[in-house]
Amino acid sequence: MKLIKQLDIVSLLLWCILLFNLIENISSYYPCLDSIEGPVIYPNDTQFPPLIIDQNIRVNYTPSVLVYAINNNDVKKAVICAIKSGTDIVPRSGGHSYEKYGLGGRNNTIVLDVSFINVVTVDSERGTVRIGAGNRLGDVYNKLSQAGFLIPAGSCPSVGVGGHALGGGFGYFSRKYGLACDNIVSMEMVDSKGNLLNISNSNRHRKLFFALRGAGGGSYGIVTYFEFSIHRKPQKVTYMSFEFDRTVKAQVQQLFYAFNKVGPSLSNDIGLKLRLRKDLLSITGVYLGPPRQAKKAMRRFLCDAPKPINPIGTQYIQKTFIESVETLSNSSKYDVFSPKHNPNFFKVKSFYINKGKALNETAINVLVDYLDKAKCTTLASFDLYGGVINDVYYDKTSFIHRNALYCLQLEANWKYKERDDQCVKEINDFGKEFQSNFTSPFSYQGFIDRELDNWQVRYYGNIFGKLIDIKKEYDSCNLFRFPQSIPVMI
Ligand SMILES: Cc1cc2nc3c(=O)[nH]c(=O)nc-3n(C[C@H](O)[C@H](O)[C@H](O)COP(=O)(O)OP(=O)(O)OC[C@H]3O[C@@H](n4cnc5c(N)ncnc54)[C@H](O)[C@@H]3O)c2cc1C
Numbered sequence: 001m002k003l004i005k006q007l008d009i010v011s012l013l014l015w016c017i018l019l020f021n022l023i024e025n026i027s028s029y030y031p032c033l034d035s036i037e038g039p040v041i042y043p044n045d046t047q048f049p050p051l052i053i054d055q056n057i058r059v060n061y062t063p064s065v066l067v068y069a070i071n072n073n074d075v076k077k078a079v080i081c082a083i084k085s086g087t088d089i090v091p092r093s094g095g096h097s098y099e100k101y102g103l104g105g106r107n108n109t110i111v112l113d114v115s116f117i118n119v120v121t122v123d124s125e126r127g128t129v130r131i132g133a134g135n136r137l138g139d140v141y142n143k144l145s146q147a148g149f150l151i152p153a154g155s156c157p158s159v160g161v162g163g164h165a166l167g168g169g170f171g172y173f174s175r176k177y178g179l180a181c182d183n184i185v186s187m188e189m190v191d192s193k194g195n196l197l198n199i200s201n202s203n204r205h206r207k208l209f210f211a212l213r214g215a216g217g218g219s220y221g222i223v224t225y226f227e228f229s230i231h232r233k234p235q236k237v238t239y240m241s242f243e244f245d246r247t248v249k250a251q252v253q254q255l256f257y258a259f260n261k262v263g264p265s266l267s268n269d270i271g272l273k274l275r276l277r278k279d280l281l282s283i284t285g286v287y288l289g290p291p292r293q294a295k296k297a298m299r300r301f302l303c304d305a306p307k308p309i310n311p312i313g314t315q316y317i318q319k320t321f322i323e324s325v326e327t328l329s330n331s332s333k334y335d336v337f338s339p340k341h342n343p344n345f346f347k348v349k350s351f352y353i354n355k356g357k358a359l360n361e362t363a364i365n366v367l368v369d370y371l372d373k374a375k376c377t378t379l380a381s382f383d384l385y386g387g388v389i390n391d392v393y394y395d396k397t398s399f400i401h402r403n404a405l406y407c408l409q410l411e412a413n414w415k416y417k418e419r420d421d422q423c424v425k426e427i428n429d430f431g432k433e434f435q436s437n438f439t440s441p442f443s444y445q446g447f448i449d450r451e452l453d454n455w456q457v458r459y460y461g462n463i464f465g466k467l468i469d470i471k472k473e474y475d476s477c478n479l480f481r482f483p484q485s486i487p488v489m490i
Contacts, residue, residue, distance in 0.1 A: 067113065122144065183229045210397065214460075291317070
């Protein structure tokens with residue numbers, strides 16, 4: 001009798017869950033999406049769960065529906081459907097937002113995924129390429145390289161060009177050719193009324209062009225195509241790697257001494273990243289030319305740096321451009337040609353260290369101490385800025401970080417969900433203290449960080465007001481929003 005009662009309760013519960021799911025699915029069915037040509041996937045579809053995993057599995061959101069647009073018309077229809085149904089709509093390209101803003105940073109949105117808008121069409125006469133916003137960087141590098149060209153962008157092949165270029169887009173070739181956003185010539189974007197706009201510096205959308213190049217991810221509309229300037233890829237590239245003895249604290253200080261002193265005056269043909277972890281002290285980089293010239297260009301730096309570990313501590317390896325993309329991203333050829341997510345638990349803080357204000361000895365000691373004692377494994381990566389990045393006038397793009405010596409990315413990684421709170425708190429507490437004591441007040445919006453205080457100023461400085469004005473002009477009802485988007489009012 002008791003057992004029968006228990007079974008009754010269980011089946012009642014199951015029935016309730018089923019009914020709840022049914023109601024949820026019915027309430028989130030959008031007839032206005034029926035004429036979309038690309039796939040439209042609802043939560044009750046078995047394909048749905050893996051499609052919302054994305055890169056950072058620390059944060060999770062469930063959209064009401066995933067719309068995979070295949071052309072501008074699909075995007076227009078989805079935006080109009082969002083307006084009519086009163087549902088929020090969020091663009092997603094590569095799903096690599098550190099805070100999962102490709103899913104809007106909240107539940108129950110229409111996620112408009114542009115992965116199937118993925119053409120790469122080179123116009124070598126004009127020196128430009130038309131790139132669908134859904135391409136991954138690996139595909140872009142690969143297809144452009146086959147035509148003999150490159151655009152400067154980040155090192156991870158699975159990052160989407162959409163979110164990347166709209167937030168800045170830094171990579172090993174940026175000191176030579178600028179950021180990805182600096183190389184945008186024009187864009188196609190579906191706005192908050194469902195209109196398709198052609199945006200460039202020479203038409204009436206000049207202000208929007210400014211806003212999109214640095215502050216464009218998720219705030220103004222859905223960019224479907226980019227036109228970028230292209231650069232001839234170098235015939236020979238040198239991959240460089242130097243490893244130092246991390247156990248000797250003086251070596252850390254000496255390496256920073258060289259990085260701070262010689263870094264700013266290094267040739268623009270050099271891209272460098274300094275990595276510091278509990279068990280690692282290294283420099284990796286690239287030289288746009290053969291090893292003989294690379295050695296010459298690095299001489300002054302290495303003269304001031306500590307001696308690399310022998311014999312494997314120094315490497316100058318000649319590569320083709322595309323091979324260097326593989327090595328710099330620690331990927332295989334397969335990863336570059338067929339980029340995939342590598343979902344994991346992580347939290348990132350970022351800090352700009354400006355020219356003339358390099359980290360001092362105390363700051364480096366504080367950082368080393370933190371990395372040694374942190375309960376969650378943390379890596380500090382310093383990307384050397386300067387070169388062409390800093391030549392771009394402050395008022396040309398909404399990427400304001402034009403005076404940086406380097407950008408520090410502090411990344412904590414862990415393996416189990418249960419550690420989320422501890423690891424996030426640890427890095428947040430340290431980051432706040434470190435930024436107020438040792439670095440500029442600015443951070444990189446491309447490494448978006450939900451708990452960053454005063455992010456409006458840290459990401460956009462004194463152009464934040466201007467970005468709001470542009471937002472009001474193009475999206476006065478704030479259709480395109482996420483927790484750190486450009487608002488319509490302060
Ligand atoms: C493993 C890894 C490596 C990285 N390496 C680098 C690096 O080397 N250099 C660097 O600068 N950054 C790097 N990043 C940061 C990366 O550039 C940003 O996270 C970027 O926003 C990711 O773009 P996405 O399209 O992949 O992400 P998504 O999550 O799809 O989008 C990110 C944001 O942009 C918006 N967005 C996406 N597509 C569009 C669109 N078509 N129109 C309008 N808004 C859109 C989204 O709504 C969201 O707010 C890296 C990130 C990861 C996870």
